[in-house]
Amino acid sequence: STLSLGQYTFVQNAFSFGLAVMAAATLFLWFSRSHVAPAYRMAITISGLVTAIAAYHYLQIMLSWEAAFSAVGGTLEVTGYPFNQAYRYVDWLLTVPLLLVELILVMRLSKSETVSKSVTLGGAAALMIVLGYPGEVSEDAGTRFTFWVLSMIPFIYIVYQLVVGLKGSISKQPENVRGLINGAATLVVVSWLFYPLVYLFPLIGLTGGAAVTAVEVGYTIADIVAKAVFGILILTIAMRKSEAEG
Amino acid sequence: STLSLGQYTFVQNAFSFGLAVMAAATLFLWFSRSHVAPAYRMAITISGLVTAIAAYHYLQIMLSWEAAFSAVGGTLEVTGYPFNQAYRYVDWLLTVPLLLVELILVMRLSKSETVSKSVTLGGAAALMIVLGYPGEVSEDAGTRFTFWVLSMIPFIYIVYQLVVGLKGSISKQPENVRGLINGAATLVVVSWLFYPLVYLFPLIGLTGGAAVTAVEVGYTIADIVAKAVFGILILTIAMRKSEAEG
Ligand SMILES: CC1=C(/C=C/C(C)=C/C=C/C(C)=C/C=O)C(C)(C)CCC1
Ligand SMILES: CC1=C(/C=C/C(C)=C/C=C/C(C)=C/C=O)C(C)(C)CCC1
Numbered sequence: 387s388t389l390s391l392g393q394y395t396f397v398q399n400a401f402s403f404g405l406a407v408m409a410a411a412t413l414f415l416w417f418s419r420s421h422v423a424p425a426y427r428m429a430i431t432i433s434g435l436v437t438a439i440a441a442y443h444y445l446q447i448m449l450s451w452e453a454a455f456s457a458v459g460g461t462l463e464v465t466g467y468p469f470n471q472a473y474r475y476v477d478w479l480l481t482v483p484l485l486l487v488e489l490i491l492v493m494r495l496s497k498s499e500t501v502s503k504s505v506t507l508g509g510a511a512a513l514m515i516v517l518g519y520p521g522e523v524s525e526d527a528g529t530r531f532t533f534w535v536l537s538m539i540p541f542i543y544i545v546y547q548l549v550v551g552l553k554g555s556i557s558k559q560p561e562n563v564r565g566l567i568n569g570a571a572t573l574v575v576v577s578w579l580f581y582p583l584v585y586l587f588p589l590i591g592l593t594g595g596a597a598v599t600a601v602e603v604g605y606t607i608a609d610i611v612a613k614a615v616f617g618i619l620i621l622t623i624a625m626r627k628s629e630a631e632g
Numbered sequence: 633s634t635l636s637l638g639q640y641t642f643v644q645n646a647f648s649f650g651l652a653v654m655a656a657a658t659l660f661l662w663f664s665r666s667h668v669a670p671a672y673r674m675a676i677t678i679s680g681l682v683t684a685i686a687a688y689h690y691l692q693i694m695l696s697w698e699a700a701f702s703a704v705g706g707t708l709e710v711t712g713y714p715f716n717q718a719y720r721y722v723d724w725l726l727t728v729p730l731l732l733v734e735l736i737l738v739m740r741l742s743k744s745e746t747v748s749k750s751v752t753l754g755g756a757a758a759l760m761i762v763l764g765y766p767g768e769v770s771e772d773a774g775t776r777f778t779f780w781v782l783s784m785i786p787f788i789y790i791v792y793q794l795v796v797g798l799k800g801s802i803s804k805q806p807e808n809v810r811g812l813i814n815g816a817a818t819l820v821v822v823s824w825l826f827y828p829l830v831y832l833f834p835l836i837g838l839t840g841g842a843a844v845t846a847v848e849v850g851y852t853i854a855d856i857v858a859k860a861v862f863g864i865l866i867l868t869i870a871m872r873k874s875e876a877e878g
Contacts (some may be wrong), residue, residue: 416663419663424666424667427663427666427667428664428667431659431660431663431664432660434659435656435659435660438655438656438659439652439656442651442652442655443652446648465703466703466704466705466706467703468637468641468703470641470644470645472641472645473645473648476645476648476649476652477652479649480649480652480653480656
């Protein structure tokens with residue numbers, strides 16, 4: 387294995403950290419459901435669902451990581467079980483559309499707008515993840531880059547919708563939360579930008595163990611911001627709106 | 633083993649995906665119980681029960697799958713523990729009658745109709761599953777086909793009842809949900825049709841690892857539609873009816 391024992395342990399610790407944060411965020415969000423008005427409870431239920439799904443997948447990722455390597459006499463060897471990257475992509479396939487639905491629900495748009503925006507943004511998000519996977523598991527730099535380009539198309543559409551398309555709906559939000567909702571949309575854009583950058587690490591000079599470590603730790607940090615920090619922000623917005631409308 | 637490492641991993645990912653979706657759907661459905669009128673809560677409780685039972689069985693199926701194979705030096709070998717298909721049939725034996733009860737409950741028929749339809753449709757569903765099992769575990773194509781034919785008899789009875797028998801009751805539903813209830817009955821018919829088709833894969837030319845992969849992934853996708861997507865549809869119907877009935 388080109389991975390050192392230190393790198394292996396570092397990645398393992400990052401996965402365990404991810405699991406702990408996601409599980410804690412889940413419980414916190416669900417305990418807080420009763421603090422918001424009924425109209426916002428579904429947004430909070432879904433926030434907790436996203437972190438719960440992520441906690442499960444971090445457990446699976448961590449177990450797959452442990453199964454892929456063994457430390458024999460102080461050096462690291464591969465066992466023959468491949469480290470299964472699909473857990474990450476399966477997690478994203480489920481949670482990325484739900485994260486967008488969270489943001490749409492907390493805005494409390496009309497029913498038809500809620501449904502149409504959920505379908506178009508959620509569908510684009512699913513497409514983005516599906517297009518990224520073949521490149522992630524390929525050993526070939528050209529293939530990795532081709533699927534990066536393809537996946538960027540729905541990505542740019544989503545960013546555009548969040549930056550421009552939601553502007554009209556945001557301006558109709560009550561004043562005391564307009565800044566927070568703008569903040570949530572910005573947090574989505576900024577934290578999501580990390581993913582296509584992390585994905586490029588192996589193409590910009592990182593190799594072997596360093597590349598694997600940078601990608602896995604990078605995705606883990608991005609996931610914590612995009613799911614747990616974002617979920618708490620959605621909860622804050624829901625609490626403020628509940629008070630104002632109370 | 634005739635299964636490649638890639639096929640093994642793909643099926644493993646499908647099972648893990650199934651587990652995550654079923655568990656997430658369970659929590660979502662049960663958290664949403666409070667959003668429907670008391671008359672519809674039992675339908676939602678049962679929807680969540682169906683996905684909860686499925687989550688448990690997907691865990692068992694996944695563990696049995698992992699125990700049946702080992703990856704030694706990058707190739708897949710059978711361990712001697714057989715992959716236990718009974719978990720799927722036990723799951724269906726419990727959940728398929730409950731799915732029909734869900735649909736009957738959300739229609740809010742008279743008490744006697746609710747009981748009589750639950751007993752006849754639920755009984756036919758249990759019979760269908762019991763008749764399918766001996767063919768599923770048999771290596772012999774003739775046996776597989778014989779039990780397919782036997783199992784199709786209660787299957788066709790159920791489809792007939794859903795397409796024709798429920799028509800009268802559906803026409804008595806409030807207008808704002810008639811389309812959705814029709815949609816739910818159609819979703820049952822269409823998604824259930826997948827099962828006898830998937831079952832036939834090994835009889836229509838698929839062999840070895842490809843047959844196993846197609847059957848397992850096929851059943852998993854059908855289960856997600858028939859249980860999780862269907863459960864959300866039942867929840868939507870219950871929420872609309874609750875609103876309309878004030
Ligand atoms: C554009 C792009 C990607 C984008 C991934 C994103 C944006 C993932 C977001 C994940 C989140 C938000 C997860 C959990 O909360 C991929 C698939 C890496 C492939 C390369 C191109
Ligand atoms: C007709 C037929 C079958 C039908 C199975 C069905 C219809 C299963 C439905 C399962 C559901 C709905 C599960 C979970 O939600 C079998 C047993 C494959 C055997 C071959 C013939």
